[in-house]
Amino acid sequence: MPTNKNYLVISALGNDRPGIIDNLSKAIFDNECNITDSRMTVLGGEFAILLMVEGQWNTLSKLEDAIPGLEQELGLTIIAKRTEERSAAADLLPYGVEVVSLDHPGIVHHLASFFSQHHINIEDMATSNYAAAHTGTPMFSVHMTVGIPADIHISTLRKEFLEFCDSLNLDAVLEPIKG
Template sequence: MAARMSCYTLTKIDRSELGKYRTMTTQKTYLVISALGEDHPGLVNSLSRTILEQGCNIEDSRMTVLGGEFAAILLVEGKWNTLAKVENVLPELERSLGMTITSKRTGERPRNTDKVPYGVDVVAMDHPGIVNTLAGFFADRKINIEDMSTSTYAAAHTGTPMFAVHMTVGIPASTHIATLREEFMDHCDGLNLDAVLEPLKI
């Protein structure tokens, strides 16, 4: 009887360890790549082709031209060995494209079920400090800015320099949204910022 119990216990441990192993092997592995360099045609083609040739896939990315510089951030998905291949070819790619390229391994982003995604849109006459005052408002309330883009343009007819901001923020589910929205609108009104704070449709 004792021998049977011992065998049964060992089997349970083995199955538990197997479950942990399966979780580890099915979890996605990523490589975050940032690239910066003088803009010219073909950069996106070279970056994406290199990643594809190593057996990896671009799962998410942000690419733009700032001034005369091309900037890109890519989330590359693959197996450990294929991501290693990408890491190994990046120095040569950096030299051939004349870019500054860095990379870092990362894992899957944890799901925040206690956060509600909201979109923030702000437009105002361009002046220094707009991004900082918006970031300060959310930081003071422990609200994370998950995504942000900004742009400048000339207003129609008048040609006035304008500044536009779009953000995605993760608001804790426990937050009283009506109060937060009122505080945000008052904050923006005091700075002559036209603002909108609305839930994102998932």
């Protein structure tokens, strides 16, 4: 008999130090819940984590009740929100976007604006800056996963996107994600 799945999204932020993931994942395990999806990174001196946790409604409630104690114990700011499993959008095509350029303000905003104007959802994004090999020039890279509606003509979109990137002096690739 199928059971109704219950989910909790947890966001936590705090000073980076060893053991945060160990302690947070132990609390989730001890409350009989399971991490189904996660993103973790260190930004500056801060550790940031997003978790999607699955459990029975009562075990998720126990975990929610434990959050104030976890914040105190782990030195984190934690936000939790109930959610539902994301339904698969059959009419969206998964594409990967890679952009590299000299670092300058507004790159993320311009890219987000382009996709928003085309009614394309950015589903995942990671950015970084680094020094170019040999020259030390400040560089910026963006990796995105976008969901392109199936009714959009891909070759036209790709052409518009590459022209848009050329106008901003961005090197870019827009390719399907192979499953």
